[in-house]
Each structure stands twice: as structure tokens, then as C-alpha cells.
Amino acid sequence: MSDMPDFSNVQSGSSSTADKIYEVKSGDSLSKIAKHEYGDANKWQQIFEANQDILKDPNKIFPGQKLKIPPLA
Amino acid sequence: MTQRTHHLALMVAAAIALAACGKKEAPPPPAPAPAPVVAPAAPPAPAGVTLTSVTLGKAVGADKKVSAATETFAKGDTIHASIDTTGAGSATVVAKWTYSKDGKTAPVKEESATITPTGPATTEFHISKPDGWPTGDYQVEILVNGSSAATKSFKVQ
Numbered sequence: 306m307s308d309m310p311d312f313s314n315v316q317s318g319s320s321s322t323a324d325k326i327y328e329v330k331s332g333d334s335l336s337k338i339a340k341h342e343y344g345d346a347n348k349w350q351q352i353f354e355a356n357q358d359i360l361k362d363p364n365k366i367f368p369g370q371k372l373k374i375p376p377l378a
Numbered sequence: 379m380t381q382r383t384h385h386l387a388l389m390v391a392a393a394i395a396l397a398a399c400g401k402k403e404a405p406p407p408p409a410p411a412p413a414p415v416v417a418p419a420a421p422p423a424p425a426g427v428t429l430t431s432v433t434l435g436k437a438v439g440a441d442k443k444v445s446a447a448t449e450t451f452a453k454g455d456t457i458h459a460s461i462d463t464t465g466a467g468s469a470t471v472v473a474k475w476t477y478s479k480d481g482k483t484a485p486v487k488e489e490s491a492t493i494t495p496t497g498p499a500t501t502e503f504h505i506s507k508p509d510g511w512p513t514g515d516y517q518v519e520i521l522v523n524g525s526s527a528a529t530k531s532f533k534v535q
Contacts (some may be wrong), residue, residue, distance in 0.1 A: 309484040310477065310512040317487045319473070319503045323495035326468065368517050373494075377440075 322333070324355075325374040329366050342374050351375060427469035429527040430462045432520055449532040453510035459518050459530065460502045468494045468523040472521040473503035479514050486516065500519060 319325075320342070327338055335349035342352070353363045355375045360366065410435050433443025444460045450459055459473055471493060475486035489503050503518075511534040519529045 309479065309482065312477065312484065312486045312507070314509065315474075315475075315487045315505055315507050317475075317489040317503065317505045319471075319489050319491040319501060320442060321491060321493050321495075321499060321501035323463075323493040323499035323501065326492040326494060328492075 318328050318342075320376070322376050324376070327372045327374050329370040329372060331340065331368045333366060333368075335363050338372065338374075343377055348377065351378065385519075411454060421458065426467045427463045427465040427471075427493070427499075427522060429471075429520060429522050430464055432462075432518075432528045432530050433460045434458065434518070434530055434532050435460065438502045438504075442502040444502075450528070451511065453513070453534060455511070455534075456504050456506040457511075457532070458502050458504045459520070461520055461528075462500050463493075463495060464498050465520070466496045466518055468492060469523055471501055473518040474521065475505055476517050476519070477512070477514060478517065483517075485511045 314378070318341070325342070327342065329338075335352050336346040339349040339352055341344040349363065352372060352374060353360055355373045359370065360372075433444050433447045435447050436451065437445050438458050438460055442460055443462075444458055457475075458520055461471060461473075463469070463471075466516050469492070470490060472488060472490045474488050477484045477486050484486055487505050489505075491501055491503070493499060493501055513534050515531065515533055517529055517531045520527050
């Protein structure tokens with residue numbers, strides 16, 4: 306496939322009018338997730354507020370946790 | 379009246395009575411009540427999330443729908459696929475973007491989103507390439523919970 310173009314630098318994303326579920330990976334932070342999901346790291350508080358039932362401290366999230374990602378208000 | 383005559387009269391009366399009884403047919407036994415018709419249980423409504431449409435475009439609004447549908451893009455465009463779904467529950471929606479040339483296909487990108495809609499919802503996937511898209515034929519396949527639900531072809535010119 307050497308004659309095929311290189312797509313390794315393609316960037317992608319998604320958003321929804323429904324809540325999304327994001328599974329925390331090693332090295333994630335709420336601001337990193339907000340950047341990935343909303344394109345804006347400063348929106349981390351929206352994720353924190355939507356997950357107050359499982360998050361007590363925005364600095365403590367763990368791999369495998371499933372966070373609700375609400376649509377941007 | 380002699381005793382013989384009396385007997386004869388009794389026999390005639392008995393015969394008439396018997397004949398009368400014979401005329402009356404015994405009423406038919408009541409028809410057995412029809413067995414209650416048990417309607418088959420309605421099949422449960424399809425659970426979960428199902429895809430209703432896929433639309434491609436260069437931009438989406440706050441409602442995640444493309445503002446102007448197109449299947450032809452320029453090299454510098456961000457390409458959006460807006461997916462409408464119905465149903466409630468949790469679903470994993472995957473967009474598989476591929477490029478085709480001379481009968482060969484190359485993967486471009488795969489993006490997955492787990493959504494938990496409570497009714498009709500719109501989910502958008504987008505891809506961009508900082509150095510521009512190679513011209514040619516592309517396709518996006520949408521899978522819902524692992525099953526292919528739709529494909530859309532588009533061109534970059």
C-alpha cells in the first residue's frame with residue numbers, strides 16, 4: 306500500500322445532543338477530556354458537575370471510570 | 379265402563395303423553411364456551427438505539443446537524459457526518475472513514491462514541507487533515523453496537 310496516501314495525521318472527534326460516556330484512560334485529566342470532547346479544556350467543570358455522583362475531587366479520576374459527558378450547554 | 383275399557387283408555391292416554399314427549403326435542407346442550415382467544419403477546423418494542431439517517435457536510439450547528447449537506451469536499455475542509463438516531467439506552471456508534479483508489483481501500487480514521495440518549499438524538503463525527511485531503515473517493519461506514527448501519531460515499535476534489 307505504499308502508493309496510498311498517509312493518513313496518520315488525521316484528526317477526529319465527535320459530539321452529540323445526547324449524553325456521551327467517556328472511559329477514563331491512564332494519564333487523563335478532566336481538562337484533557339474536556340479538550341478532547343468539547344475542544345476547550347476550560348469546560349472541564351461541566352464534566353465535573355455532571356459526574357458529582359462519582360467524583361468528589363476534580364483532580365482524582367481513575368482509569369476505567371465511566372464519565373458522563375453532557376452536551377455543551 | 380268396564381275394567382278393560384278403563385285399561386284401554388289409560389294406554390291411549392299414556393301413548394298420547396309419550397307422543398307429546400317425543401315431539402319435544404331435548405334442548406341441545408349449551409355450546410361449549412369458545413376457548414378464550416389469547417392474543418399473542420405483542421413483540422417487545424425494539425430496544426435500544428437505531429440509526430435513521432446519515433448526512434455529510436462541512437459544518438454542523440449546535441443541534442449537531444449539518445448546515446448544508448454535500449458529498450463533495452475541498453482539500454482543506456473538515457468533513458462532518460451527522461447521524462440521527464431514535465430510541466433510548468446506551469449505544470456505541472462508530473464512524474469508520476476510508477479512502478479508495480484503484481480498487482484498493484485504506485483506513486483513514488476510526489472514531490467511536492458511546493451515547494446514552496433518552497429519545498431522538500443527533501451525533502456528529504468529524505475528521506480533518508492539517509496538510510489537506512488527497513483528492514479521490516472516500517467512504518464513511520457507521521456502525522451501531524458493532525453492526526453496520528449505513529455507509530456514505532463522498533469525494534474530495
